[in-house]
Amino acid sequence: MKLAVFALLLASATPALADEVLWDRYGVPHIHADSEAGAFKGFGWAQAASHGNILLRMYGESRARAAEYWGADYAALDRYLIAHDAPERSKAWYKAQTPQMRANLDGFAAGINAYLAAHPDHVPAELKRVLPITGVDVMAHAHRLMQFLYVAPMGRMLTPPADFKPTGIGDANNGDGGDGDAGGSNGWAVAPQRTSDGAAMLLANPHLPWAPSLLTYYEAQITAPGYSVYGATQVGLPVLRFAFNNNLGFTNTVNNMLGATRFALEEAPGGYRLDGKVMAYRRVTRSLLIRQSDGSLKRESFIQRHSVHGPVFDVDGKPIAVRIAGLDRPGVLQAYLDMGKAQDFAGFEAALKRVQIPSFNIVYADRAGHVFHISNGILPRHKTGGTHAFWAGIVPGNRSDLISTEIEPYESLPKALDPPGGFVQNANDTPWVNSLPRVIDPRDYPAYVAPLAPTSLRAQMSARLLAGSDKLSFAEFQRRKLTTTSLMAERMKPALLAAVASNPDPDIAAARDLLTGWDNRFEPDSRAAILFEEWATRFAGPDLNDQANYERRWTLDDPVNTPSGIRDNAVATAMLKAAAQAVMARHGRLDPRYGDVSRFSAGESITFPGHGGAGGLGLFRTISWWPWKDGSRTPQAGETWVNLIQFTTPMKAIATMSYGNSSQPGSPHRSDQLEALSEKRFRQLWLTRADVELNLEKREAY
Template sequence: MQRKLLSIALMATAALTGAAVEAKAPIKHAPAPQAGTQILWDSFGVPHIYAKTEAGGFYGFGYAQAQAHGDILLHMLGEARARAAEYWGESFAKQDRWLVANDVPQRSAKWYAQQTPQMRADLDAFAAGINAYAKAHPEALKPEVRQVLPIKGVDIMAHAHRLMNYVYIASDQRVLVNPATNNAGGSNAWAVAPSRSASGHAMLLANPHLPWAPSILTYFEAQITAPGLSIYGATQVGLPVLRFGFNNNLGFTNTVNTIQGYTSYKLTLSGEGYSFDGKTLPFTTQQKSFKIRQADGSLKTEAFTQRYAVQGPVFDLPGGKETIALKVAGLDRPGVLQQYLDMGKAQDWAHFEKALRTVQAPMFNIVYADRAGHILYLDNGILPVHKQGGSYADWVKPVAGDSSSTLWKDVHSYDDLPKVLDPSSGFVQNANDPPWLATYPRVLDPGKWPSYVSTVGPMSQRAQMSVKLLSETPKLSFDDFVARKLTTRSLMADRMLPPLLAAAKDSTDPDVQAAVAVLSAWDHQDNAESKGALLFETWAAIFAPGNFTSQANYAVKWSLDDPLETPRGLKDPAAAVAMLKQAVAKTKQLYGAIDRPFGEVSRFHLGNVNLPGNGGFGNTGVFRTITWGPMKNGERTPAHGETWVSMVEFSTPMKAVGMMSYGNSSQPNSPHNADQLQFLTSKTFRTLWTTRKDVEAHLESTTNF
């Protein structure tokens, strides 16, 4: 009776107010996207996210990233807003100005609006997961980054846009200071076809080499399982999709390539404008501004007038002697996150290639393998079409901006890009080298592509070692595959020590005699116990300056006709021996002795974990790449190198091993920010737990939503 009277009263009230009766009736809310989502954290801090909706998977991934990397995550998202100087002061002003001048905040909002409804929901859910963690655990985050909260879906798009287009492709350092600047690091990648696999199953190696210090390039390992999506892999913190990953049927990885995705146009100033096609054109302008936090906490507005030419935004190069306009490829292509998501969703080659054909990722080689036995190398990227031709070197530096003849309008399609699919050799590889030696014997002819696509060479000795490791035997077992990934042998030592020792063997100089004795006993490996590695590395840096790249002292320079055995020989044997004497003195100065064990000074040292190191500089032909920083406090530690590694075989059941060298968390006091160094020092991997049963058997904690 009471319920009936209440219903009559509600109806009467609705009639008087004009409100719908349903507004007062019980409302059935749609479940939140994260409802039923669960994160199982394994004993290495890897989140295994199980969700009932796609957006729920993104929510869990955002939450997991905030838990494992919250401080750097929020800092990066604040930077992506071009408000870092507002939050953290003057040191970020230059960075903010670059993003504001290039319209990154406005374009990010436009790109967000251009996403599919599902992707917008996914981005919003990822942001909501970050916010949920921050609300539940504010004490776990540094006070200075909490001001960035709350995060919105558009912030995630802004971060992806900044990272891809204005860190990887067109950073301010690369555009304004040095076009040879590498903001992207390096990587190794292998795919082996069934024809070269002992088991008859394809195999894939993912192996990026990025900085070890927490930054915009820090990697995070995860597994995401949701309707239509089941993928294990890694990505850079802040991205809501996995850029390196595998599912039960296929896998893919990336390496940095040579795509020249922007053009700088040198302008000829004329009065208040610039010359173009025989006319003087006025600059168009916009008033821009950003805020800078002062030492006393107040905010100062920095205002500037941004000029634009027909090519794009205009900048004065340092020193004021040249003015350029910048045109970046792909600013009309907002689908980089969608492409990576679709690559991860694919279950066969046809659907994977469909994602590749969208050409939304602005750069990166893509190496692929699948259960059906297909393997692929693709020199992927958004590459301008230069109808007038020109070499790669021509387009890396500023080109004439006074004529429409240099102003490109189109970009190359997927079909235009160099690629190797299912070669008869049975493998593809890349170690940041140009595309032409993606497999061996070589199948790509540089002459069939415009010369601006890439340089012809030289091929690095790390890349040569990569090819050699895959070519040494006709068949590779999975154990062989793993063992060859772990090799620390220096190809430069294999190639150069025999002629060097022959030139030095008759020397009466005691320093040279001592060096010959040490190097003759060394096995050419950069292992912890190696006693000749430090001396050879020091000599190699003198012999081939420029990070071991100069070929001036070789007798034979690198050649595409002999790509795996050049450069080689001593141009001046006596000079090379004199360099060996220099190396003795320098090795003693740096390390105390010429036969000091490599691992005594080369250390895997993070926090309280300090272990003997192995692996060496890639340009000395070491595939297990560690770029060692300078000596400090009696040791040197990795600047970058081995980061995320996964090795899989598409057998039944699938084999999968890997590691995240510096651990899967950068948060202070996390047990997972150095707990995988044990695998690095022992040259082993951990099993990647891909089934729920295995995850539950190694469970550390559970987060339920």
């Protein structure tokens, strides 16, 4: 089967209209078009149908006009984007696209506009202020998402520099290796030598927040001449970022690459000091409109200062300049499009080699049997060296030799192709343990590329699930993905039970007996999982990445078996007593069923028993829960788009979209996959037109 295999299979049944969306019974759009721009239009139509509310909200934000549309709560974000010249750059980036890509972006925008014109009651009036959408808006949103959320988010860039002292290049490494943010993502690729069918397998498994936002995932299939791809992307993007075609597939996980640098400026009369000279700020008057409570618009003007580093912000009363690498590289959407069009590793790598994607680990597998991982990004090349921790902090702004003007080329980024272990994996960890045996040595790269940080327990579990020489069936691949065993429990429970073996305290004795009979899994019927989680957050801290209480700390020489042991048995014992009391106080019993108090919900009243949990517990089935409320909790982030494929003939492809494929109020597809999630069931993906027709909800011409 060659380039157009999906399209040929789809054409084998009822002929398609020239431009048509087939909606399957899970609300997944299967888009067919007779041109590339027509396919983009269909994708815009579909996104407006499934996510119109959040789509228009995020486009208004990415225009840097959200305060004009919806009030002062959005003014800070508008100012941040305006300070970085994002609106002007978005126009320039749009003009820099090829004629075909400009037509694609215009088509995507036209699809959004056409759907909302045909369905005038689909979104509330306040969101219609953003209409019409243009191709520039599509580019502006991609720019905002990539550069100003992933690379240089306002919250991180404008955090007060606590006790910062500009003393020079630092030596300490940064990393805690933990899971303290939104749960991260997982990615696996397994080579044919490790599979029973002799065909490569791929897992795509992002973990971003469940609440509807610009991080919400959307599943789709797109078929046009020369382009036939299935996968998911974040709402608002016109290309699939997690995708496969008949010959290859790829996924992303967030990495720790530092594409932005913060500089502490040394103020001087008339400006700031650089290399002993006083430099004048470049000052530009900017303005924004802010909608008032009575609906009127008030213009606010401000003076934006720029140093040679970049725009300057007052942070805790101190001038901080932000410099973002790659603002001259407008090709991120083209790169993802070309990756999805590629039919072999050479074509796929050619898109990556342009170094247009600002961040992300990328994990890849193909029909030819290649597996690949790269810690990818647009990384400043620092001629002064320095560690990851130094560049992640506040850098002295009075030295021009610290201002990077080049980026690291593709060849300098950590990567592995077809390692001897027969797999690559990433779970937001540094690249040093992307396979076992290890194939990447940190000493071969500048220290600022990635920290020599502890491999998180989730990443350790990821590597351990694939390590070895056994051959995996697709069913076993699926089973390992779904495991809820806690690596921390497997590693630490024996030592904890030994520490409390003869303790007569009734609370400790009851906890000991409960843990003794537990199989270390976080399943709906698990009775000891909540107790162990309570103990773990005391032993390893709220983010589960503090190693102070371990007897043996993490080491790269033994990266998937450390940290281990208990440093102080008395301390661990006291923590178990406190954990037992906390569980009793919250739930009225020591052994609540995990699925009774941890419930899968997509923001509606319907809930199902939950399983999985925090990656810091060494759980590969990752769910980050909201804080307890009335003795129960629901997901904040975690398992979202979960897709497993194998390059057999025919291809094996299954998936779930945990919170459903639509966020529109009243949609039946907001929570229609929660039960399958709870029961660990995947959907068979319908790749052929015949299968889609058998599972058709409706068809639309656009």
